[in-house]
Amino acid sequence: xxxxxxxxxxxxxxxxxxxxxxxxxxxxxxxxxxxxxxxxxxxxxxxxxxxxxxxxxxxxxxxxxxxxxxxxxxxxxxxxxxxxxxxxxxxxxxxxxxxxxxxxxxxxxxxxxxxxxxxxxxxxxxxxxxxxxxxxxxxxxxxxxxxxxxxxxxxxxxxxxxxxx
Amino acid sequence: xxxxxxxxxxxxxxxxxxxxxxxxxxxxxxxxxxxxxxxxxxxxxxxxxxxxxxxxxxxxxxxxxxxxxxxxxxxxxxxxxxxxxxxxxxxxxxxxxxxxxxxxxxxxxxxxxxxxxxxxxxxxxxxxxxxxxxxxxxxxxxxxxxxxxxxxxxxxxxxxxxxxxxxxxxxxxxxxxxxxxxxxxxxxxxxxxxxxxxxxxxxxxxxxxxxxxxxxxxxxxxxxxxxxxxxxxxxxxxxxxxxxxxxxxxxxxxxxxxxxxxxxxxxxxxxxxxxxxxxxxxxx
Numbered sequence: 419x420x421x422x423x424x425x426x427x428x429x430x431x432x433x434x435x436x437x438x439x440x441x442x443x444x445x446x447x448x449x450x451x452x453x454x455x456x457x458x459x460x461x462x463x464x465x466x467x468x469x470x471x472x473x474x475x476x477x478x479x480x481x482x483x484x485x486x487x488x489x490x491x492x493x494x495x496x497x498x499x500x501x502x503x504x505x506x507x508x509x510x511x512x513x514x515x516x517x518x519x520x521x522x523x524x525x526x527x528x529x530x531x532x533x534x535x536x537x538x539x540x541x542x543x544x545x546x547x548x549x550x551x552x553x554x555x556x557x558x559x560x561x562x563x564x565x566x567x568x569x570x571x572x573x574x575x576x577x578x579x580x581x582x583x
Numbered sequence: 584x585x586x587x588x589x590x591x592x593x594x595x596x597x598x599x600x601x602x603x604x605x606x607x608x609x610x611x612x613x614x615x616x617x618x619x620x621x622x623x624x625x626x627x628x629x630x631x632x633x634x635x636x637x638x639x640x641x642x643x644x645x646x647x648x649x650x651x652x653x654x655x656x657x658x659x660x661x662x663x664x665x666x667x668x669x670x671x672x673x674x675x676x677x678x679x680x681x682x683x684x685x686x687x688x689x690x691x692x693x694x695x696x697x698x699x700x701x702x703x704x705x706x707x708x709x710x711x712x713x714x715x716x717x718x719x720x721x722x723x724x725x726x727x728x729x730x731x732x733x734x735x736x737x738x739x740x741x742x743x744x745x746x747x748x749x750x751x752x753x754x755x756x757x758x759x760x761x762x763x764x765x766x767x768x769x770x771x772x773x774x775x776x777x778x779x780x781x782x783x784x785x786x787x788x789x790x791x792x793x794x795x796x797x798x799x800x801x802x803x804x805x806x807x808x809x810x811x812x813x814x815x816x817x818x819x820x821x822x823x824x825x826x827x828x829x830x831x832x833x834x835x836x837x838x839x840x841x842x843x844x845x846x847x848x849x850x851x852x853x854x855x856x857x858x859x860x861x862x863x864x865x866x867x
Contacts, residue, residue, distance in 0.1 A: 478722065484646070500725045550734060
């Protein structure tokens with residue numbers, strides 16, 4: 419055992435053996451961690467609007483994920499903006515986009531959805547929140563997958579679609 | 584591991600023993616040690632003094648040491664428990680403890696109240712909320728007219744300020760948060776649930792180098808065996824699927840899934856002769 423230690427074989431060049439039946443089910447998607455929270459949030463926000471603290475909570479300075487997730491970049495990983503367009507219209511646009519780009523819609527909520535494509539490299543979640551009687555906040559986030567894929571797709575394809583009036 | 588504290592106390596001022604920290608927080612000893620890995624990298628990123636400065640905190644959070652942000656400032660101030668202008672390891676662990684999924688609602692409510700009470704008066708005043716709202720709008724792409732801001736403030740205070748004194752006290756905050764639980768979402772970090780998964784480098788790290796004796800090395804191996812990261816097979820020390828899964832998760836969390844696919848293919852090809860089953864299907 420100590421021979422193995424001394425040659426520091428804990429690494430890629432060591433013997434990696436795969437024993438059948440000796441694996442644990444691993445969930446690769448953040449969704450399972452956030453799902454319960456989101457479902458709760460959904461119930462409230464569907465009927466109520468965002469309050470000042472909801473908006474304040476959007477701050478990247480309050481999101482400590484950056485400490486743990488090296489790829490997480492508040493600027494590149496998501497965006498929020500205010501829209502006067504009805505959420506139903508917005509969601510329709512997003513659904514059409516998903517169809518055209520052949521993205522699989524993984525989760526659908528009243529005012530939001532999560533889609534996936536490019537073999538799991540692209541994962542985008544879009545959500546709409548009511549702000550006032552006439553204003554809504556649209557939030558688009560990378561919900562997993564490759565950071566580069568998200569950035570490219572969001573900037574060049576999805577964002578223009580959503581913002582077009 | 585007896586050698587841990589003596590070496591460390593020299594390099595890290597104000598450092599507290601991981602066993603003590605573990606007993607007073609929701610973290611296990613090995614989780615505290617994983618946090619120490621993170622702490623080491625953050626605290627040495629600008630000045631290697633074993634302490635986290637504001638700049639280093641900004642660098643870790645935003646990948647930009649010069650980025651100033653009202654809310655990051657507040658978090659930093661709250662982590663800087665002893666008001667020394669720097670965060671030491673025990674501050675770091677005890678503060679992150681509040682964000683642990685198992686921490687009580689009470690401590691999260693308390694932390695968030697103090698967070699938003701910018702001038703520490705014991706009340707969250709309307710002016711403070713306005714200041715925070717405007718700060719948020721500046722950092723995002725969201726644009727709102729002044730009157731919309733006032734409408735939002737009005738509505739928030741209508742909901743939260745029960746005694747109508749223009750400010751939110753601690754008990755009003757508690758009631759408000761109970762009715763709007765999503766407000767505490769920022770107070771929980773899912774990453775802390777299984778912190779050793781977040782740092783695959785901790786799995787592969789040769790802490791072995793730092794051991795003075797074989798007994799401590801054996802202890803590490805046994806600990807890893809307990810966590811099912813290595814397996815003893817035919818007199819060899821091997822990585823388990825779980826360790827591989829942690830590695831995979833590491834790639835995923837770093838947003839490098841396209842590299843990961845290539846890596847898995849390489850491993851599969853290399854071990855095609857050795858393996859009795861396909862790596863990919865097991866990892867799936």
